[in-house]
Amino acid sequence: MAGGVLKPVNIFRLKSLGEPKEVFNWRIWFAVVSFGLLGAARGVDEGLISGAFNSKEFKRLIHYHSYDKVKQANIKANVSAMVQIGSVVGALIAFMICDRVGRVWATRQLCLVWIVGIAIFMGSNGNLGAIYSGRFIAGIGVGQTPVVGPVFLSEVAPASIRGICTCIFTGFVYLGTVLAYFANYGCQVHIDDTTPARWQLPISLHLLFAGVILVLSLFQPESPRYLIKCGRRDDALAVMSRLRNLPPDHEYVVREFNAIAVSHEQELESTRGAGFLGVLRELFLERSNLYCLHLAMLAQILSQWSGAGSIALYASDLFSMLGVTGQRASLFVTAIFGLVKLASAMVCALFLVDFIGRKRSLLLGISLQAVAMIYVAGFLTGVPQLGVVAGYKLQSSELGPSKGAIAMIYISGLGWALGWNSMQYLLTAELFPLRIRALSTSLAMTFHFANQYGNSRAVPNMLLPLANGGISPSGTFWCFAAVTILGGLWVLFGVPETAGRSLESMDRLFALPWYKIGRYGNADALLRDREYIEKQREEETDEAMKSYDPHLEHAMRRT
Known part of the structure; x- marks a missing residue:
């Protein structure tokens, strides 16, 4: 069975970093x-x-039709964006829940919150207050998922x-979107x-x-890195052994385990202060961590205001505006749009992110998006009449460009x-040290949903x-185009490549002055x-080998 699993994995992973074949197993x-x-939560809602x-x-x-057009736009925006408001709260508290009860129990509680919110929404009987409340509560659960x-x-x-595994989360965003689009289309038809x-x-x-x-x-099982953070080293080693499908005393498991443990000890020793205050100081006063925080925050601003998220949320309306006639046709074209995004996400996860790099x-994605916008x-x-003049019919000369726009x-x-x-x-999940990973990811995702709310509401x-x-x-699409181009320039000069590096060695990317990090x-x-x-080879001591990172030497061989 292991051999059967390995063959496709070898195609998709970033060359070889020396892992034993048992590492790529069903567990x-x-x-x-x-x-x-968990990625499906956001996709389903969108x-x-x-x-x-x-x-x-x-x-x-x-009573939607009892309001004027501006009020209708506000109601639609409020109902659509209420999950994003709740998600701001969910993302903000997610780090506390993750660090207090662990990644697995955090998942269980967010699912329960998500279910309660949707149940209130479905039982609202048209009451806007209940609709807003239900979607807000559901958003608290959804906001914890990223x-x-x-x-x-x-x-x-x-x-x-690691890139493939993390991007599978993104792939499931689109799986949720596709199923949602086709559910809408199927129910509209039948x-x-x-x-x-x-x-x-x-909605169910x-x-x-x-x-x-x-x-x-x-x-x-719980994440072994979280267990090490909690001081449960025996449990962490057992989980690491299980996930890697190797005995606890295997050289690969011991070295990976020790690299994580020593890195965490170094983080604790270098932390300014103790407890939560020390974590905040480490995040905001350490130069490399502050640069990572800037990367995570600016990525949320530029990605959300590039407009693609809004297109997903209001896809059927936008297709109708661009010339797709009929509600069924609009929903069907929207469903195909979801399939295109799902296939693209799978291509990115399996062939690009760990092969050509982040x-x-x-x-590549920003360039395609900019051309489209x-x-x-x-x-x-x-054709300024589209979306402005009600019932406008495209002229014959406008049909070709309309199909191009679609x-x-x-x-x-x-x-x-x-x-x-x-x-x-x-990038948000892999940039930060273990001690501040949950907090920094939580802050970044809070920013993510705040910007997503602002964009979807606006x-x-x-x-x-x-x-x-x-x-x-x-004007809306010119705005999206400008932000997309600005984002491309920022990525070119400000974002370093992280593919193939262990989580414990990420800090070495940020030793240069800030204006050189993206390029060099x-x-x-x-x-x-x-x-x-x-230095490790020269020392050749047991203490040095405890902090040995098994991925670094293989990273060197690639160069």
């Missing part, structure tokens, strides 16, 4: 899938909420496939639009995913999946004509790796 992939499914507003029964329940999931995955995965089942049945996907994740978590994959913005500038929405989804949507989770109003206080559809940080870190390995 590690079972853990990856179990926690990767795909479902627009479908609810396409239901006549849902609109009737909330903290708990990527942190656990990065902590259990071998270095050579269920009477005047019955509550038309919008409640798709939330309950399905939350229940499956909750059950799978019952069969998962930075190249991110720049510029085209759509130009098309809407040339294709560019697909291209933007492809670029988003290859770039920002994978990297914003992966877009319906941004799309309004200038006379109604918006900036028009064309990885090369400088490899030189420091060489010096570190040579």
Whole structure:
């Protein structure tokens, strides 16, 4: 069985970092899938909420048509974005829960919160207050998923496939989106639009995913890095042995375990102060940690305001605006859009992120996204009536460019999946030291949802004509294009390559002055790796071998 598992893994991992073949076993992939499914929480919500507003029964329940256009835009934005508001709270408290009860128990409690919130939403009977409350509570659970999931995955995965394992979380975002889109389409086709089942049945996907994740978590061990952090070294070694499918005294397990343990001891020794105050000081006063925090925060701003997240949330409306006629056709085209993003995310996870590296994959995705946004913005500038004049019919000369704009929405989804949507989770999860990993990831994801809320809340109003206080559809996409280009420049000069490095050696990327890290940080870190390995060889003592990092020497061989 092990041999059968290994063959595809060898294709996808970042060359060879010297891991024994037993490391790539069913236990590690079972853990990856179990926690990767947490990504579906955000994808399901993004795909479902627009479908609810396409239901006549849902609109009737909330008396949607009794309001003017501006009020309708505000209600739609509030209902859609309420999960993001709750997610800000969820992401903010996630680090405390992760560090207090562990990654596995954090997963169980967030699933319960998620289920309670969706149950309130489904039982709201059209009461806007209950709808807002239910989606806010669900958001508290959903907001913890991008903290708990990527942190656990990065902590259990071998270095050579850490990118693949963490990006599977992103892939499940799109799995949730695709299932949500097709659930909306199927219910639109087969269920009477005047019955509550038309919008409640798709919404029940939330309950399905939350229940499956909750059950799978019952069969998962705690992260060995978290157990070391709690001082439970015997338990950590046992879990490490189980996940690597090697005996506890195997050389690979001992070296990886000791590297983590010694790194954590060094973190504790260098921490300024004790307890939570010491963690805050370490995060904000250590130069390398502060630079990592800047990377994580700015990645959230630039990714969210590049517009791709809003396109996913309001996809069916945008396709209708660009010339797709009919509600069923719009929902079907939106479902295909979800499939394109899912396939792109899988390509990124399996072939790009650990093969060509994080930075190249991110720049490729941003380039595709920028081209798409510029085209759509130009098309809407040339046909300013779209999205502004109700019932506007495209002229024959405009049909070709309209199809091009629809294709560019697909291209933007492809670029988003290859770039920002994978990297914003992966970089955040792997940059920070163990002692502050949960806190820093929590802060980054709080920023993520705050910006996602601001963007998703603003877009319906941004799309309004200038006379109604918006900036028009064309102005909205020109804004997205400008932010995307700015993000590409920042990645080029500010983000170092992290592929193939162990979590315990990330700090070597940030030894140079800040303005050199993006261009020269990885090369400088490899030189420091060489010096570190040579020093270990010269000392050749038991104490030195305790802190030996088995991945560094193989990283040197790649150069």
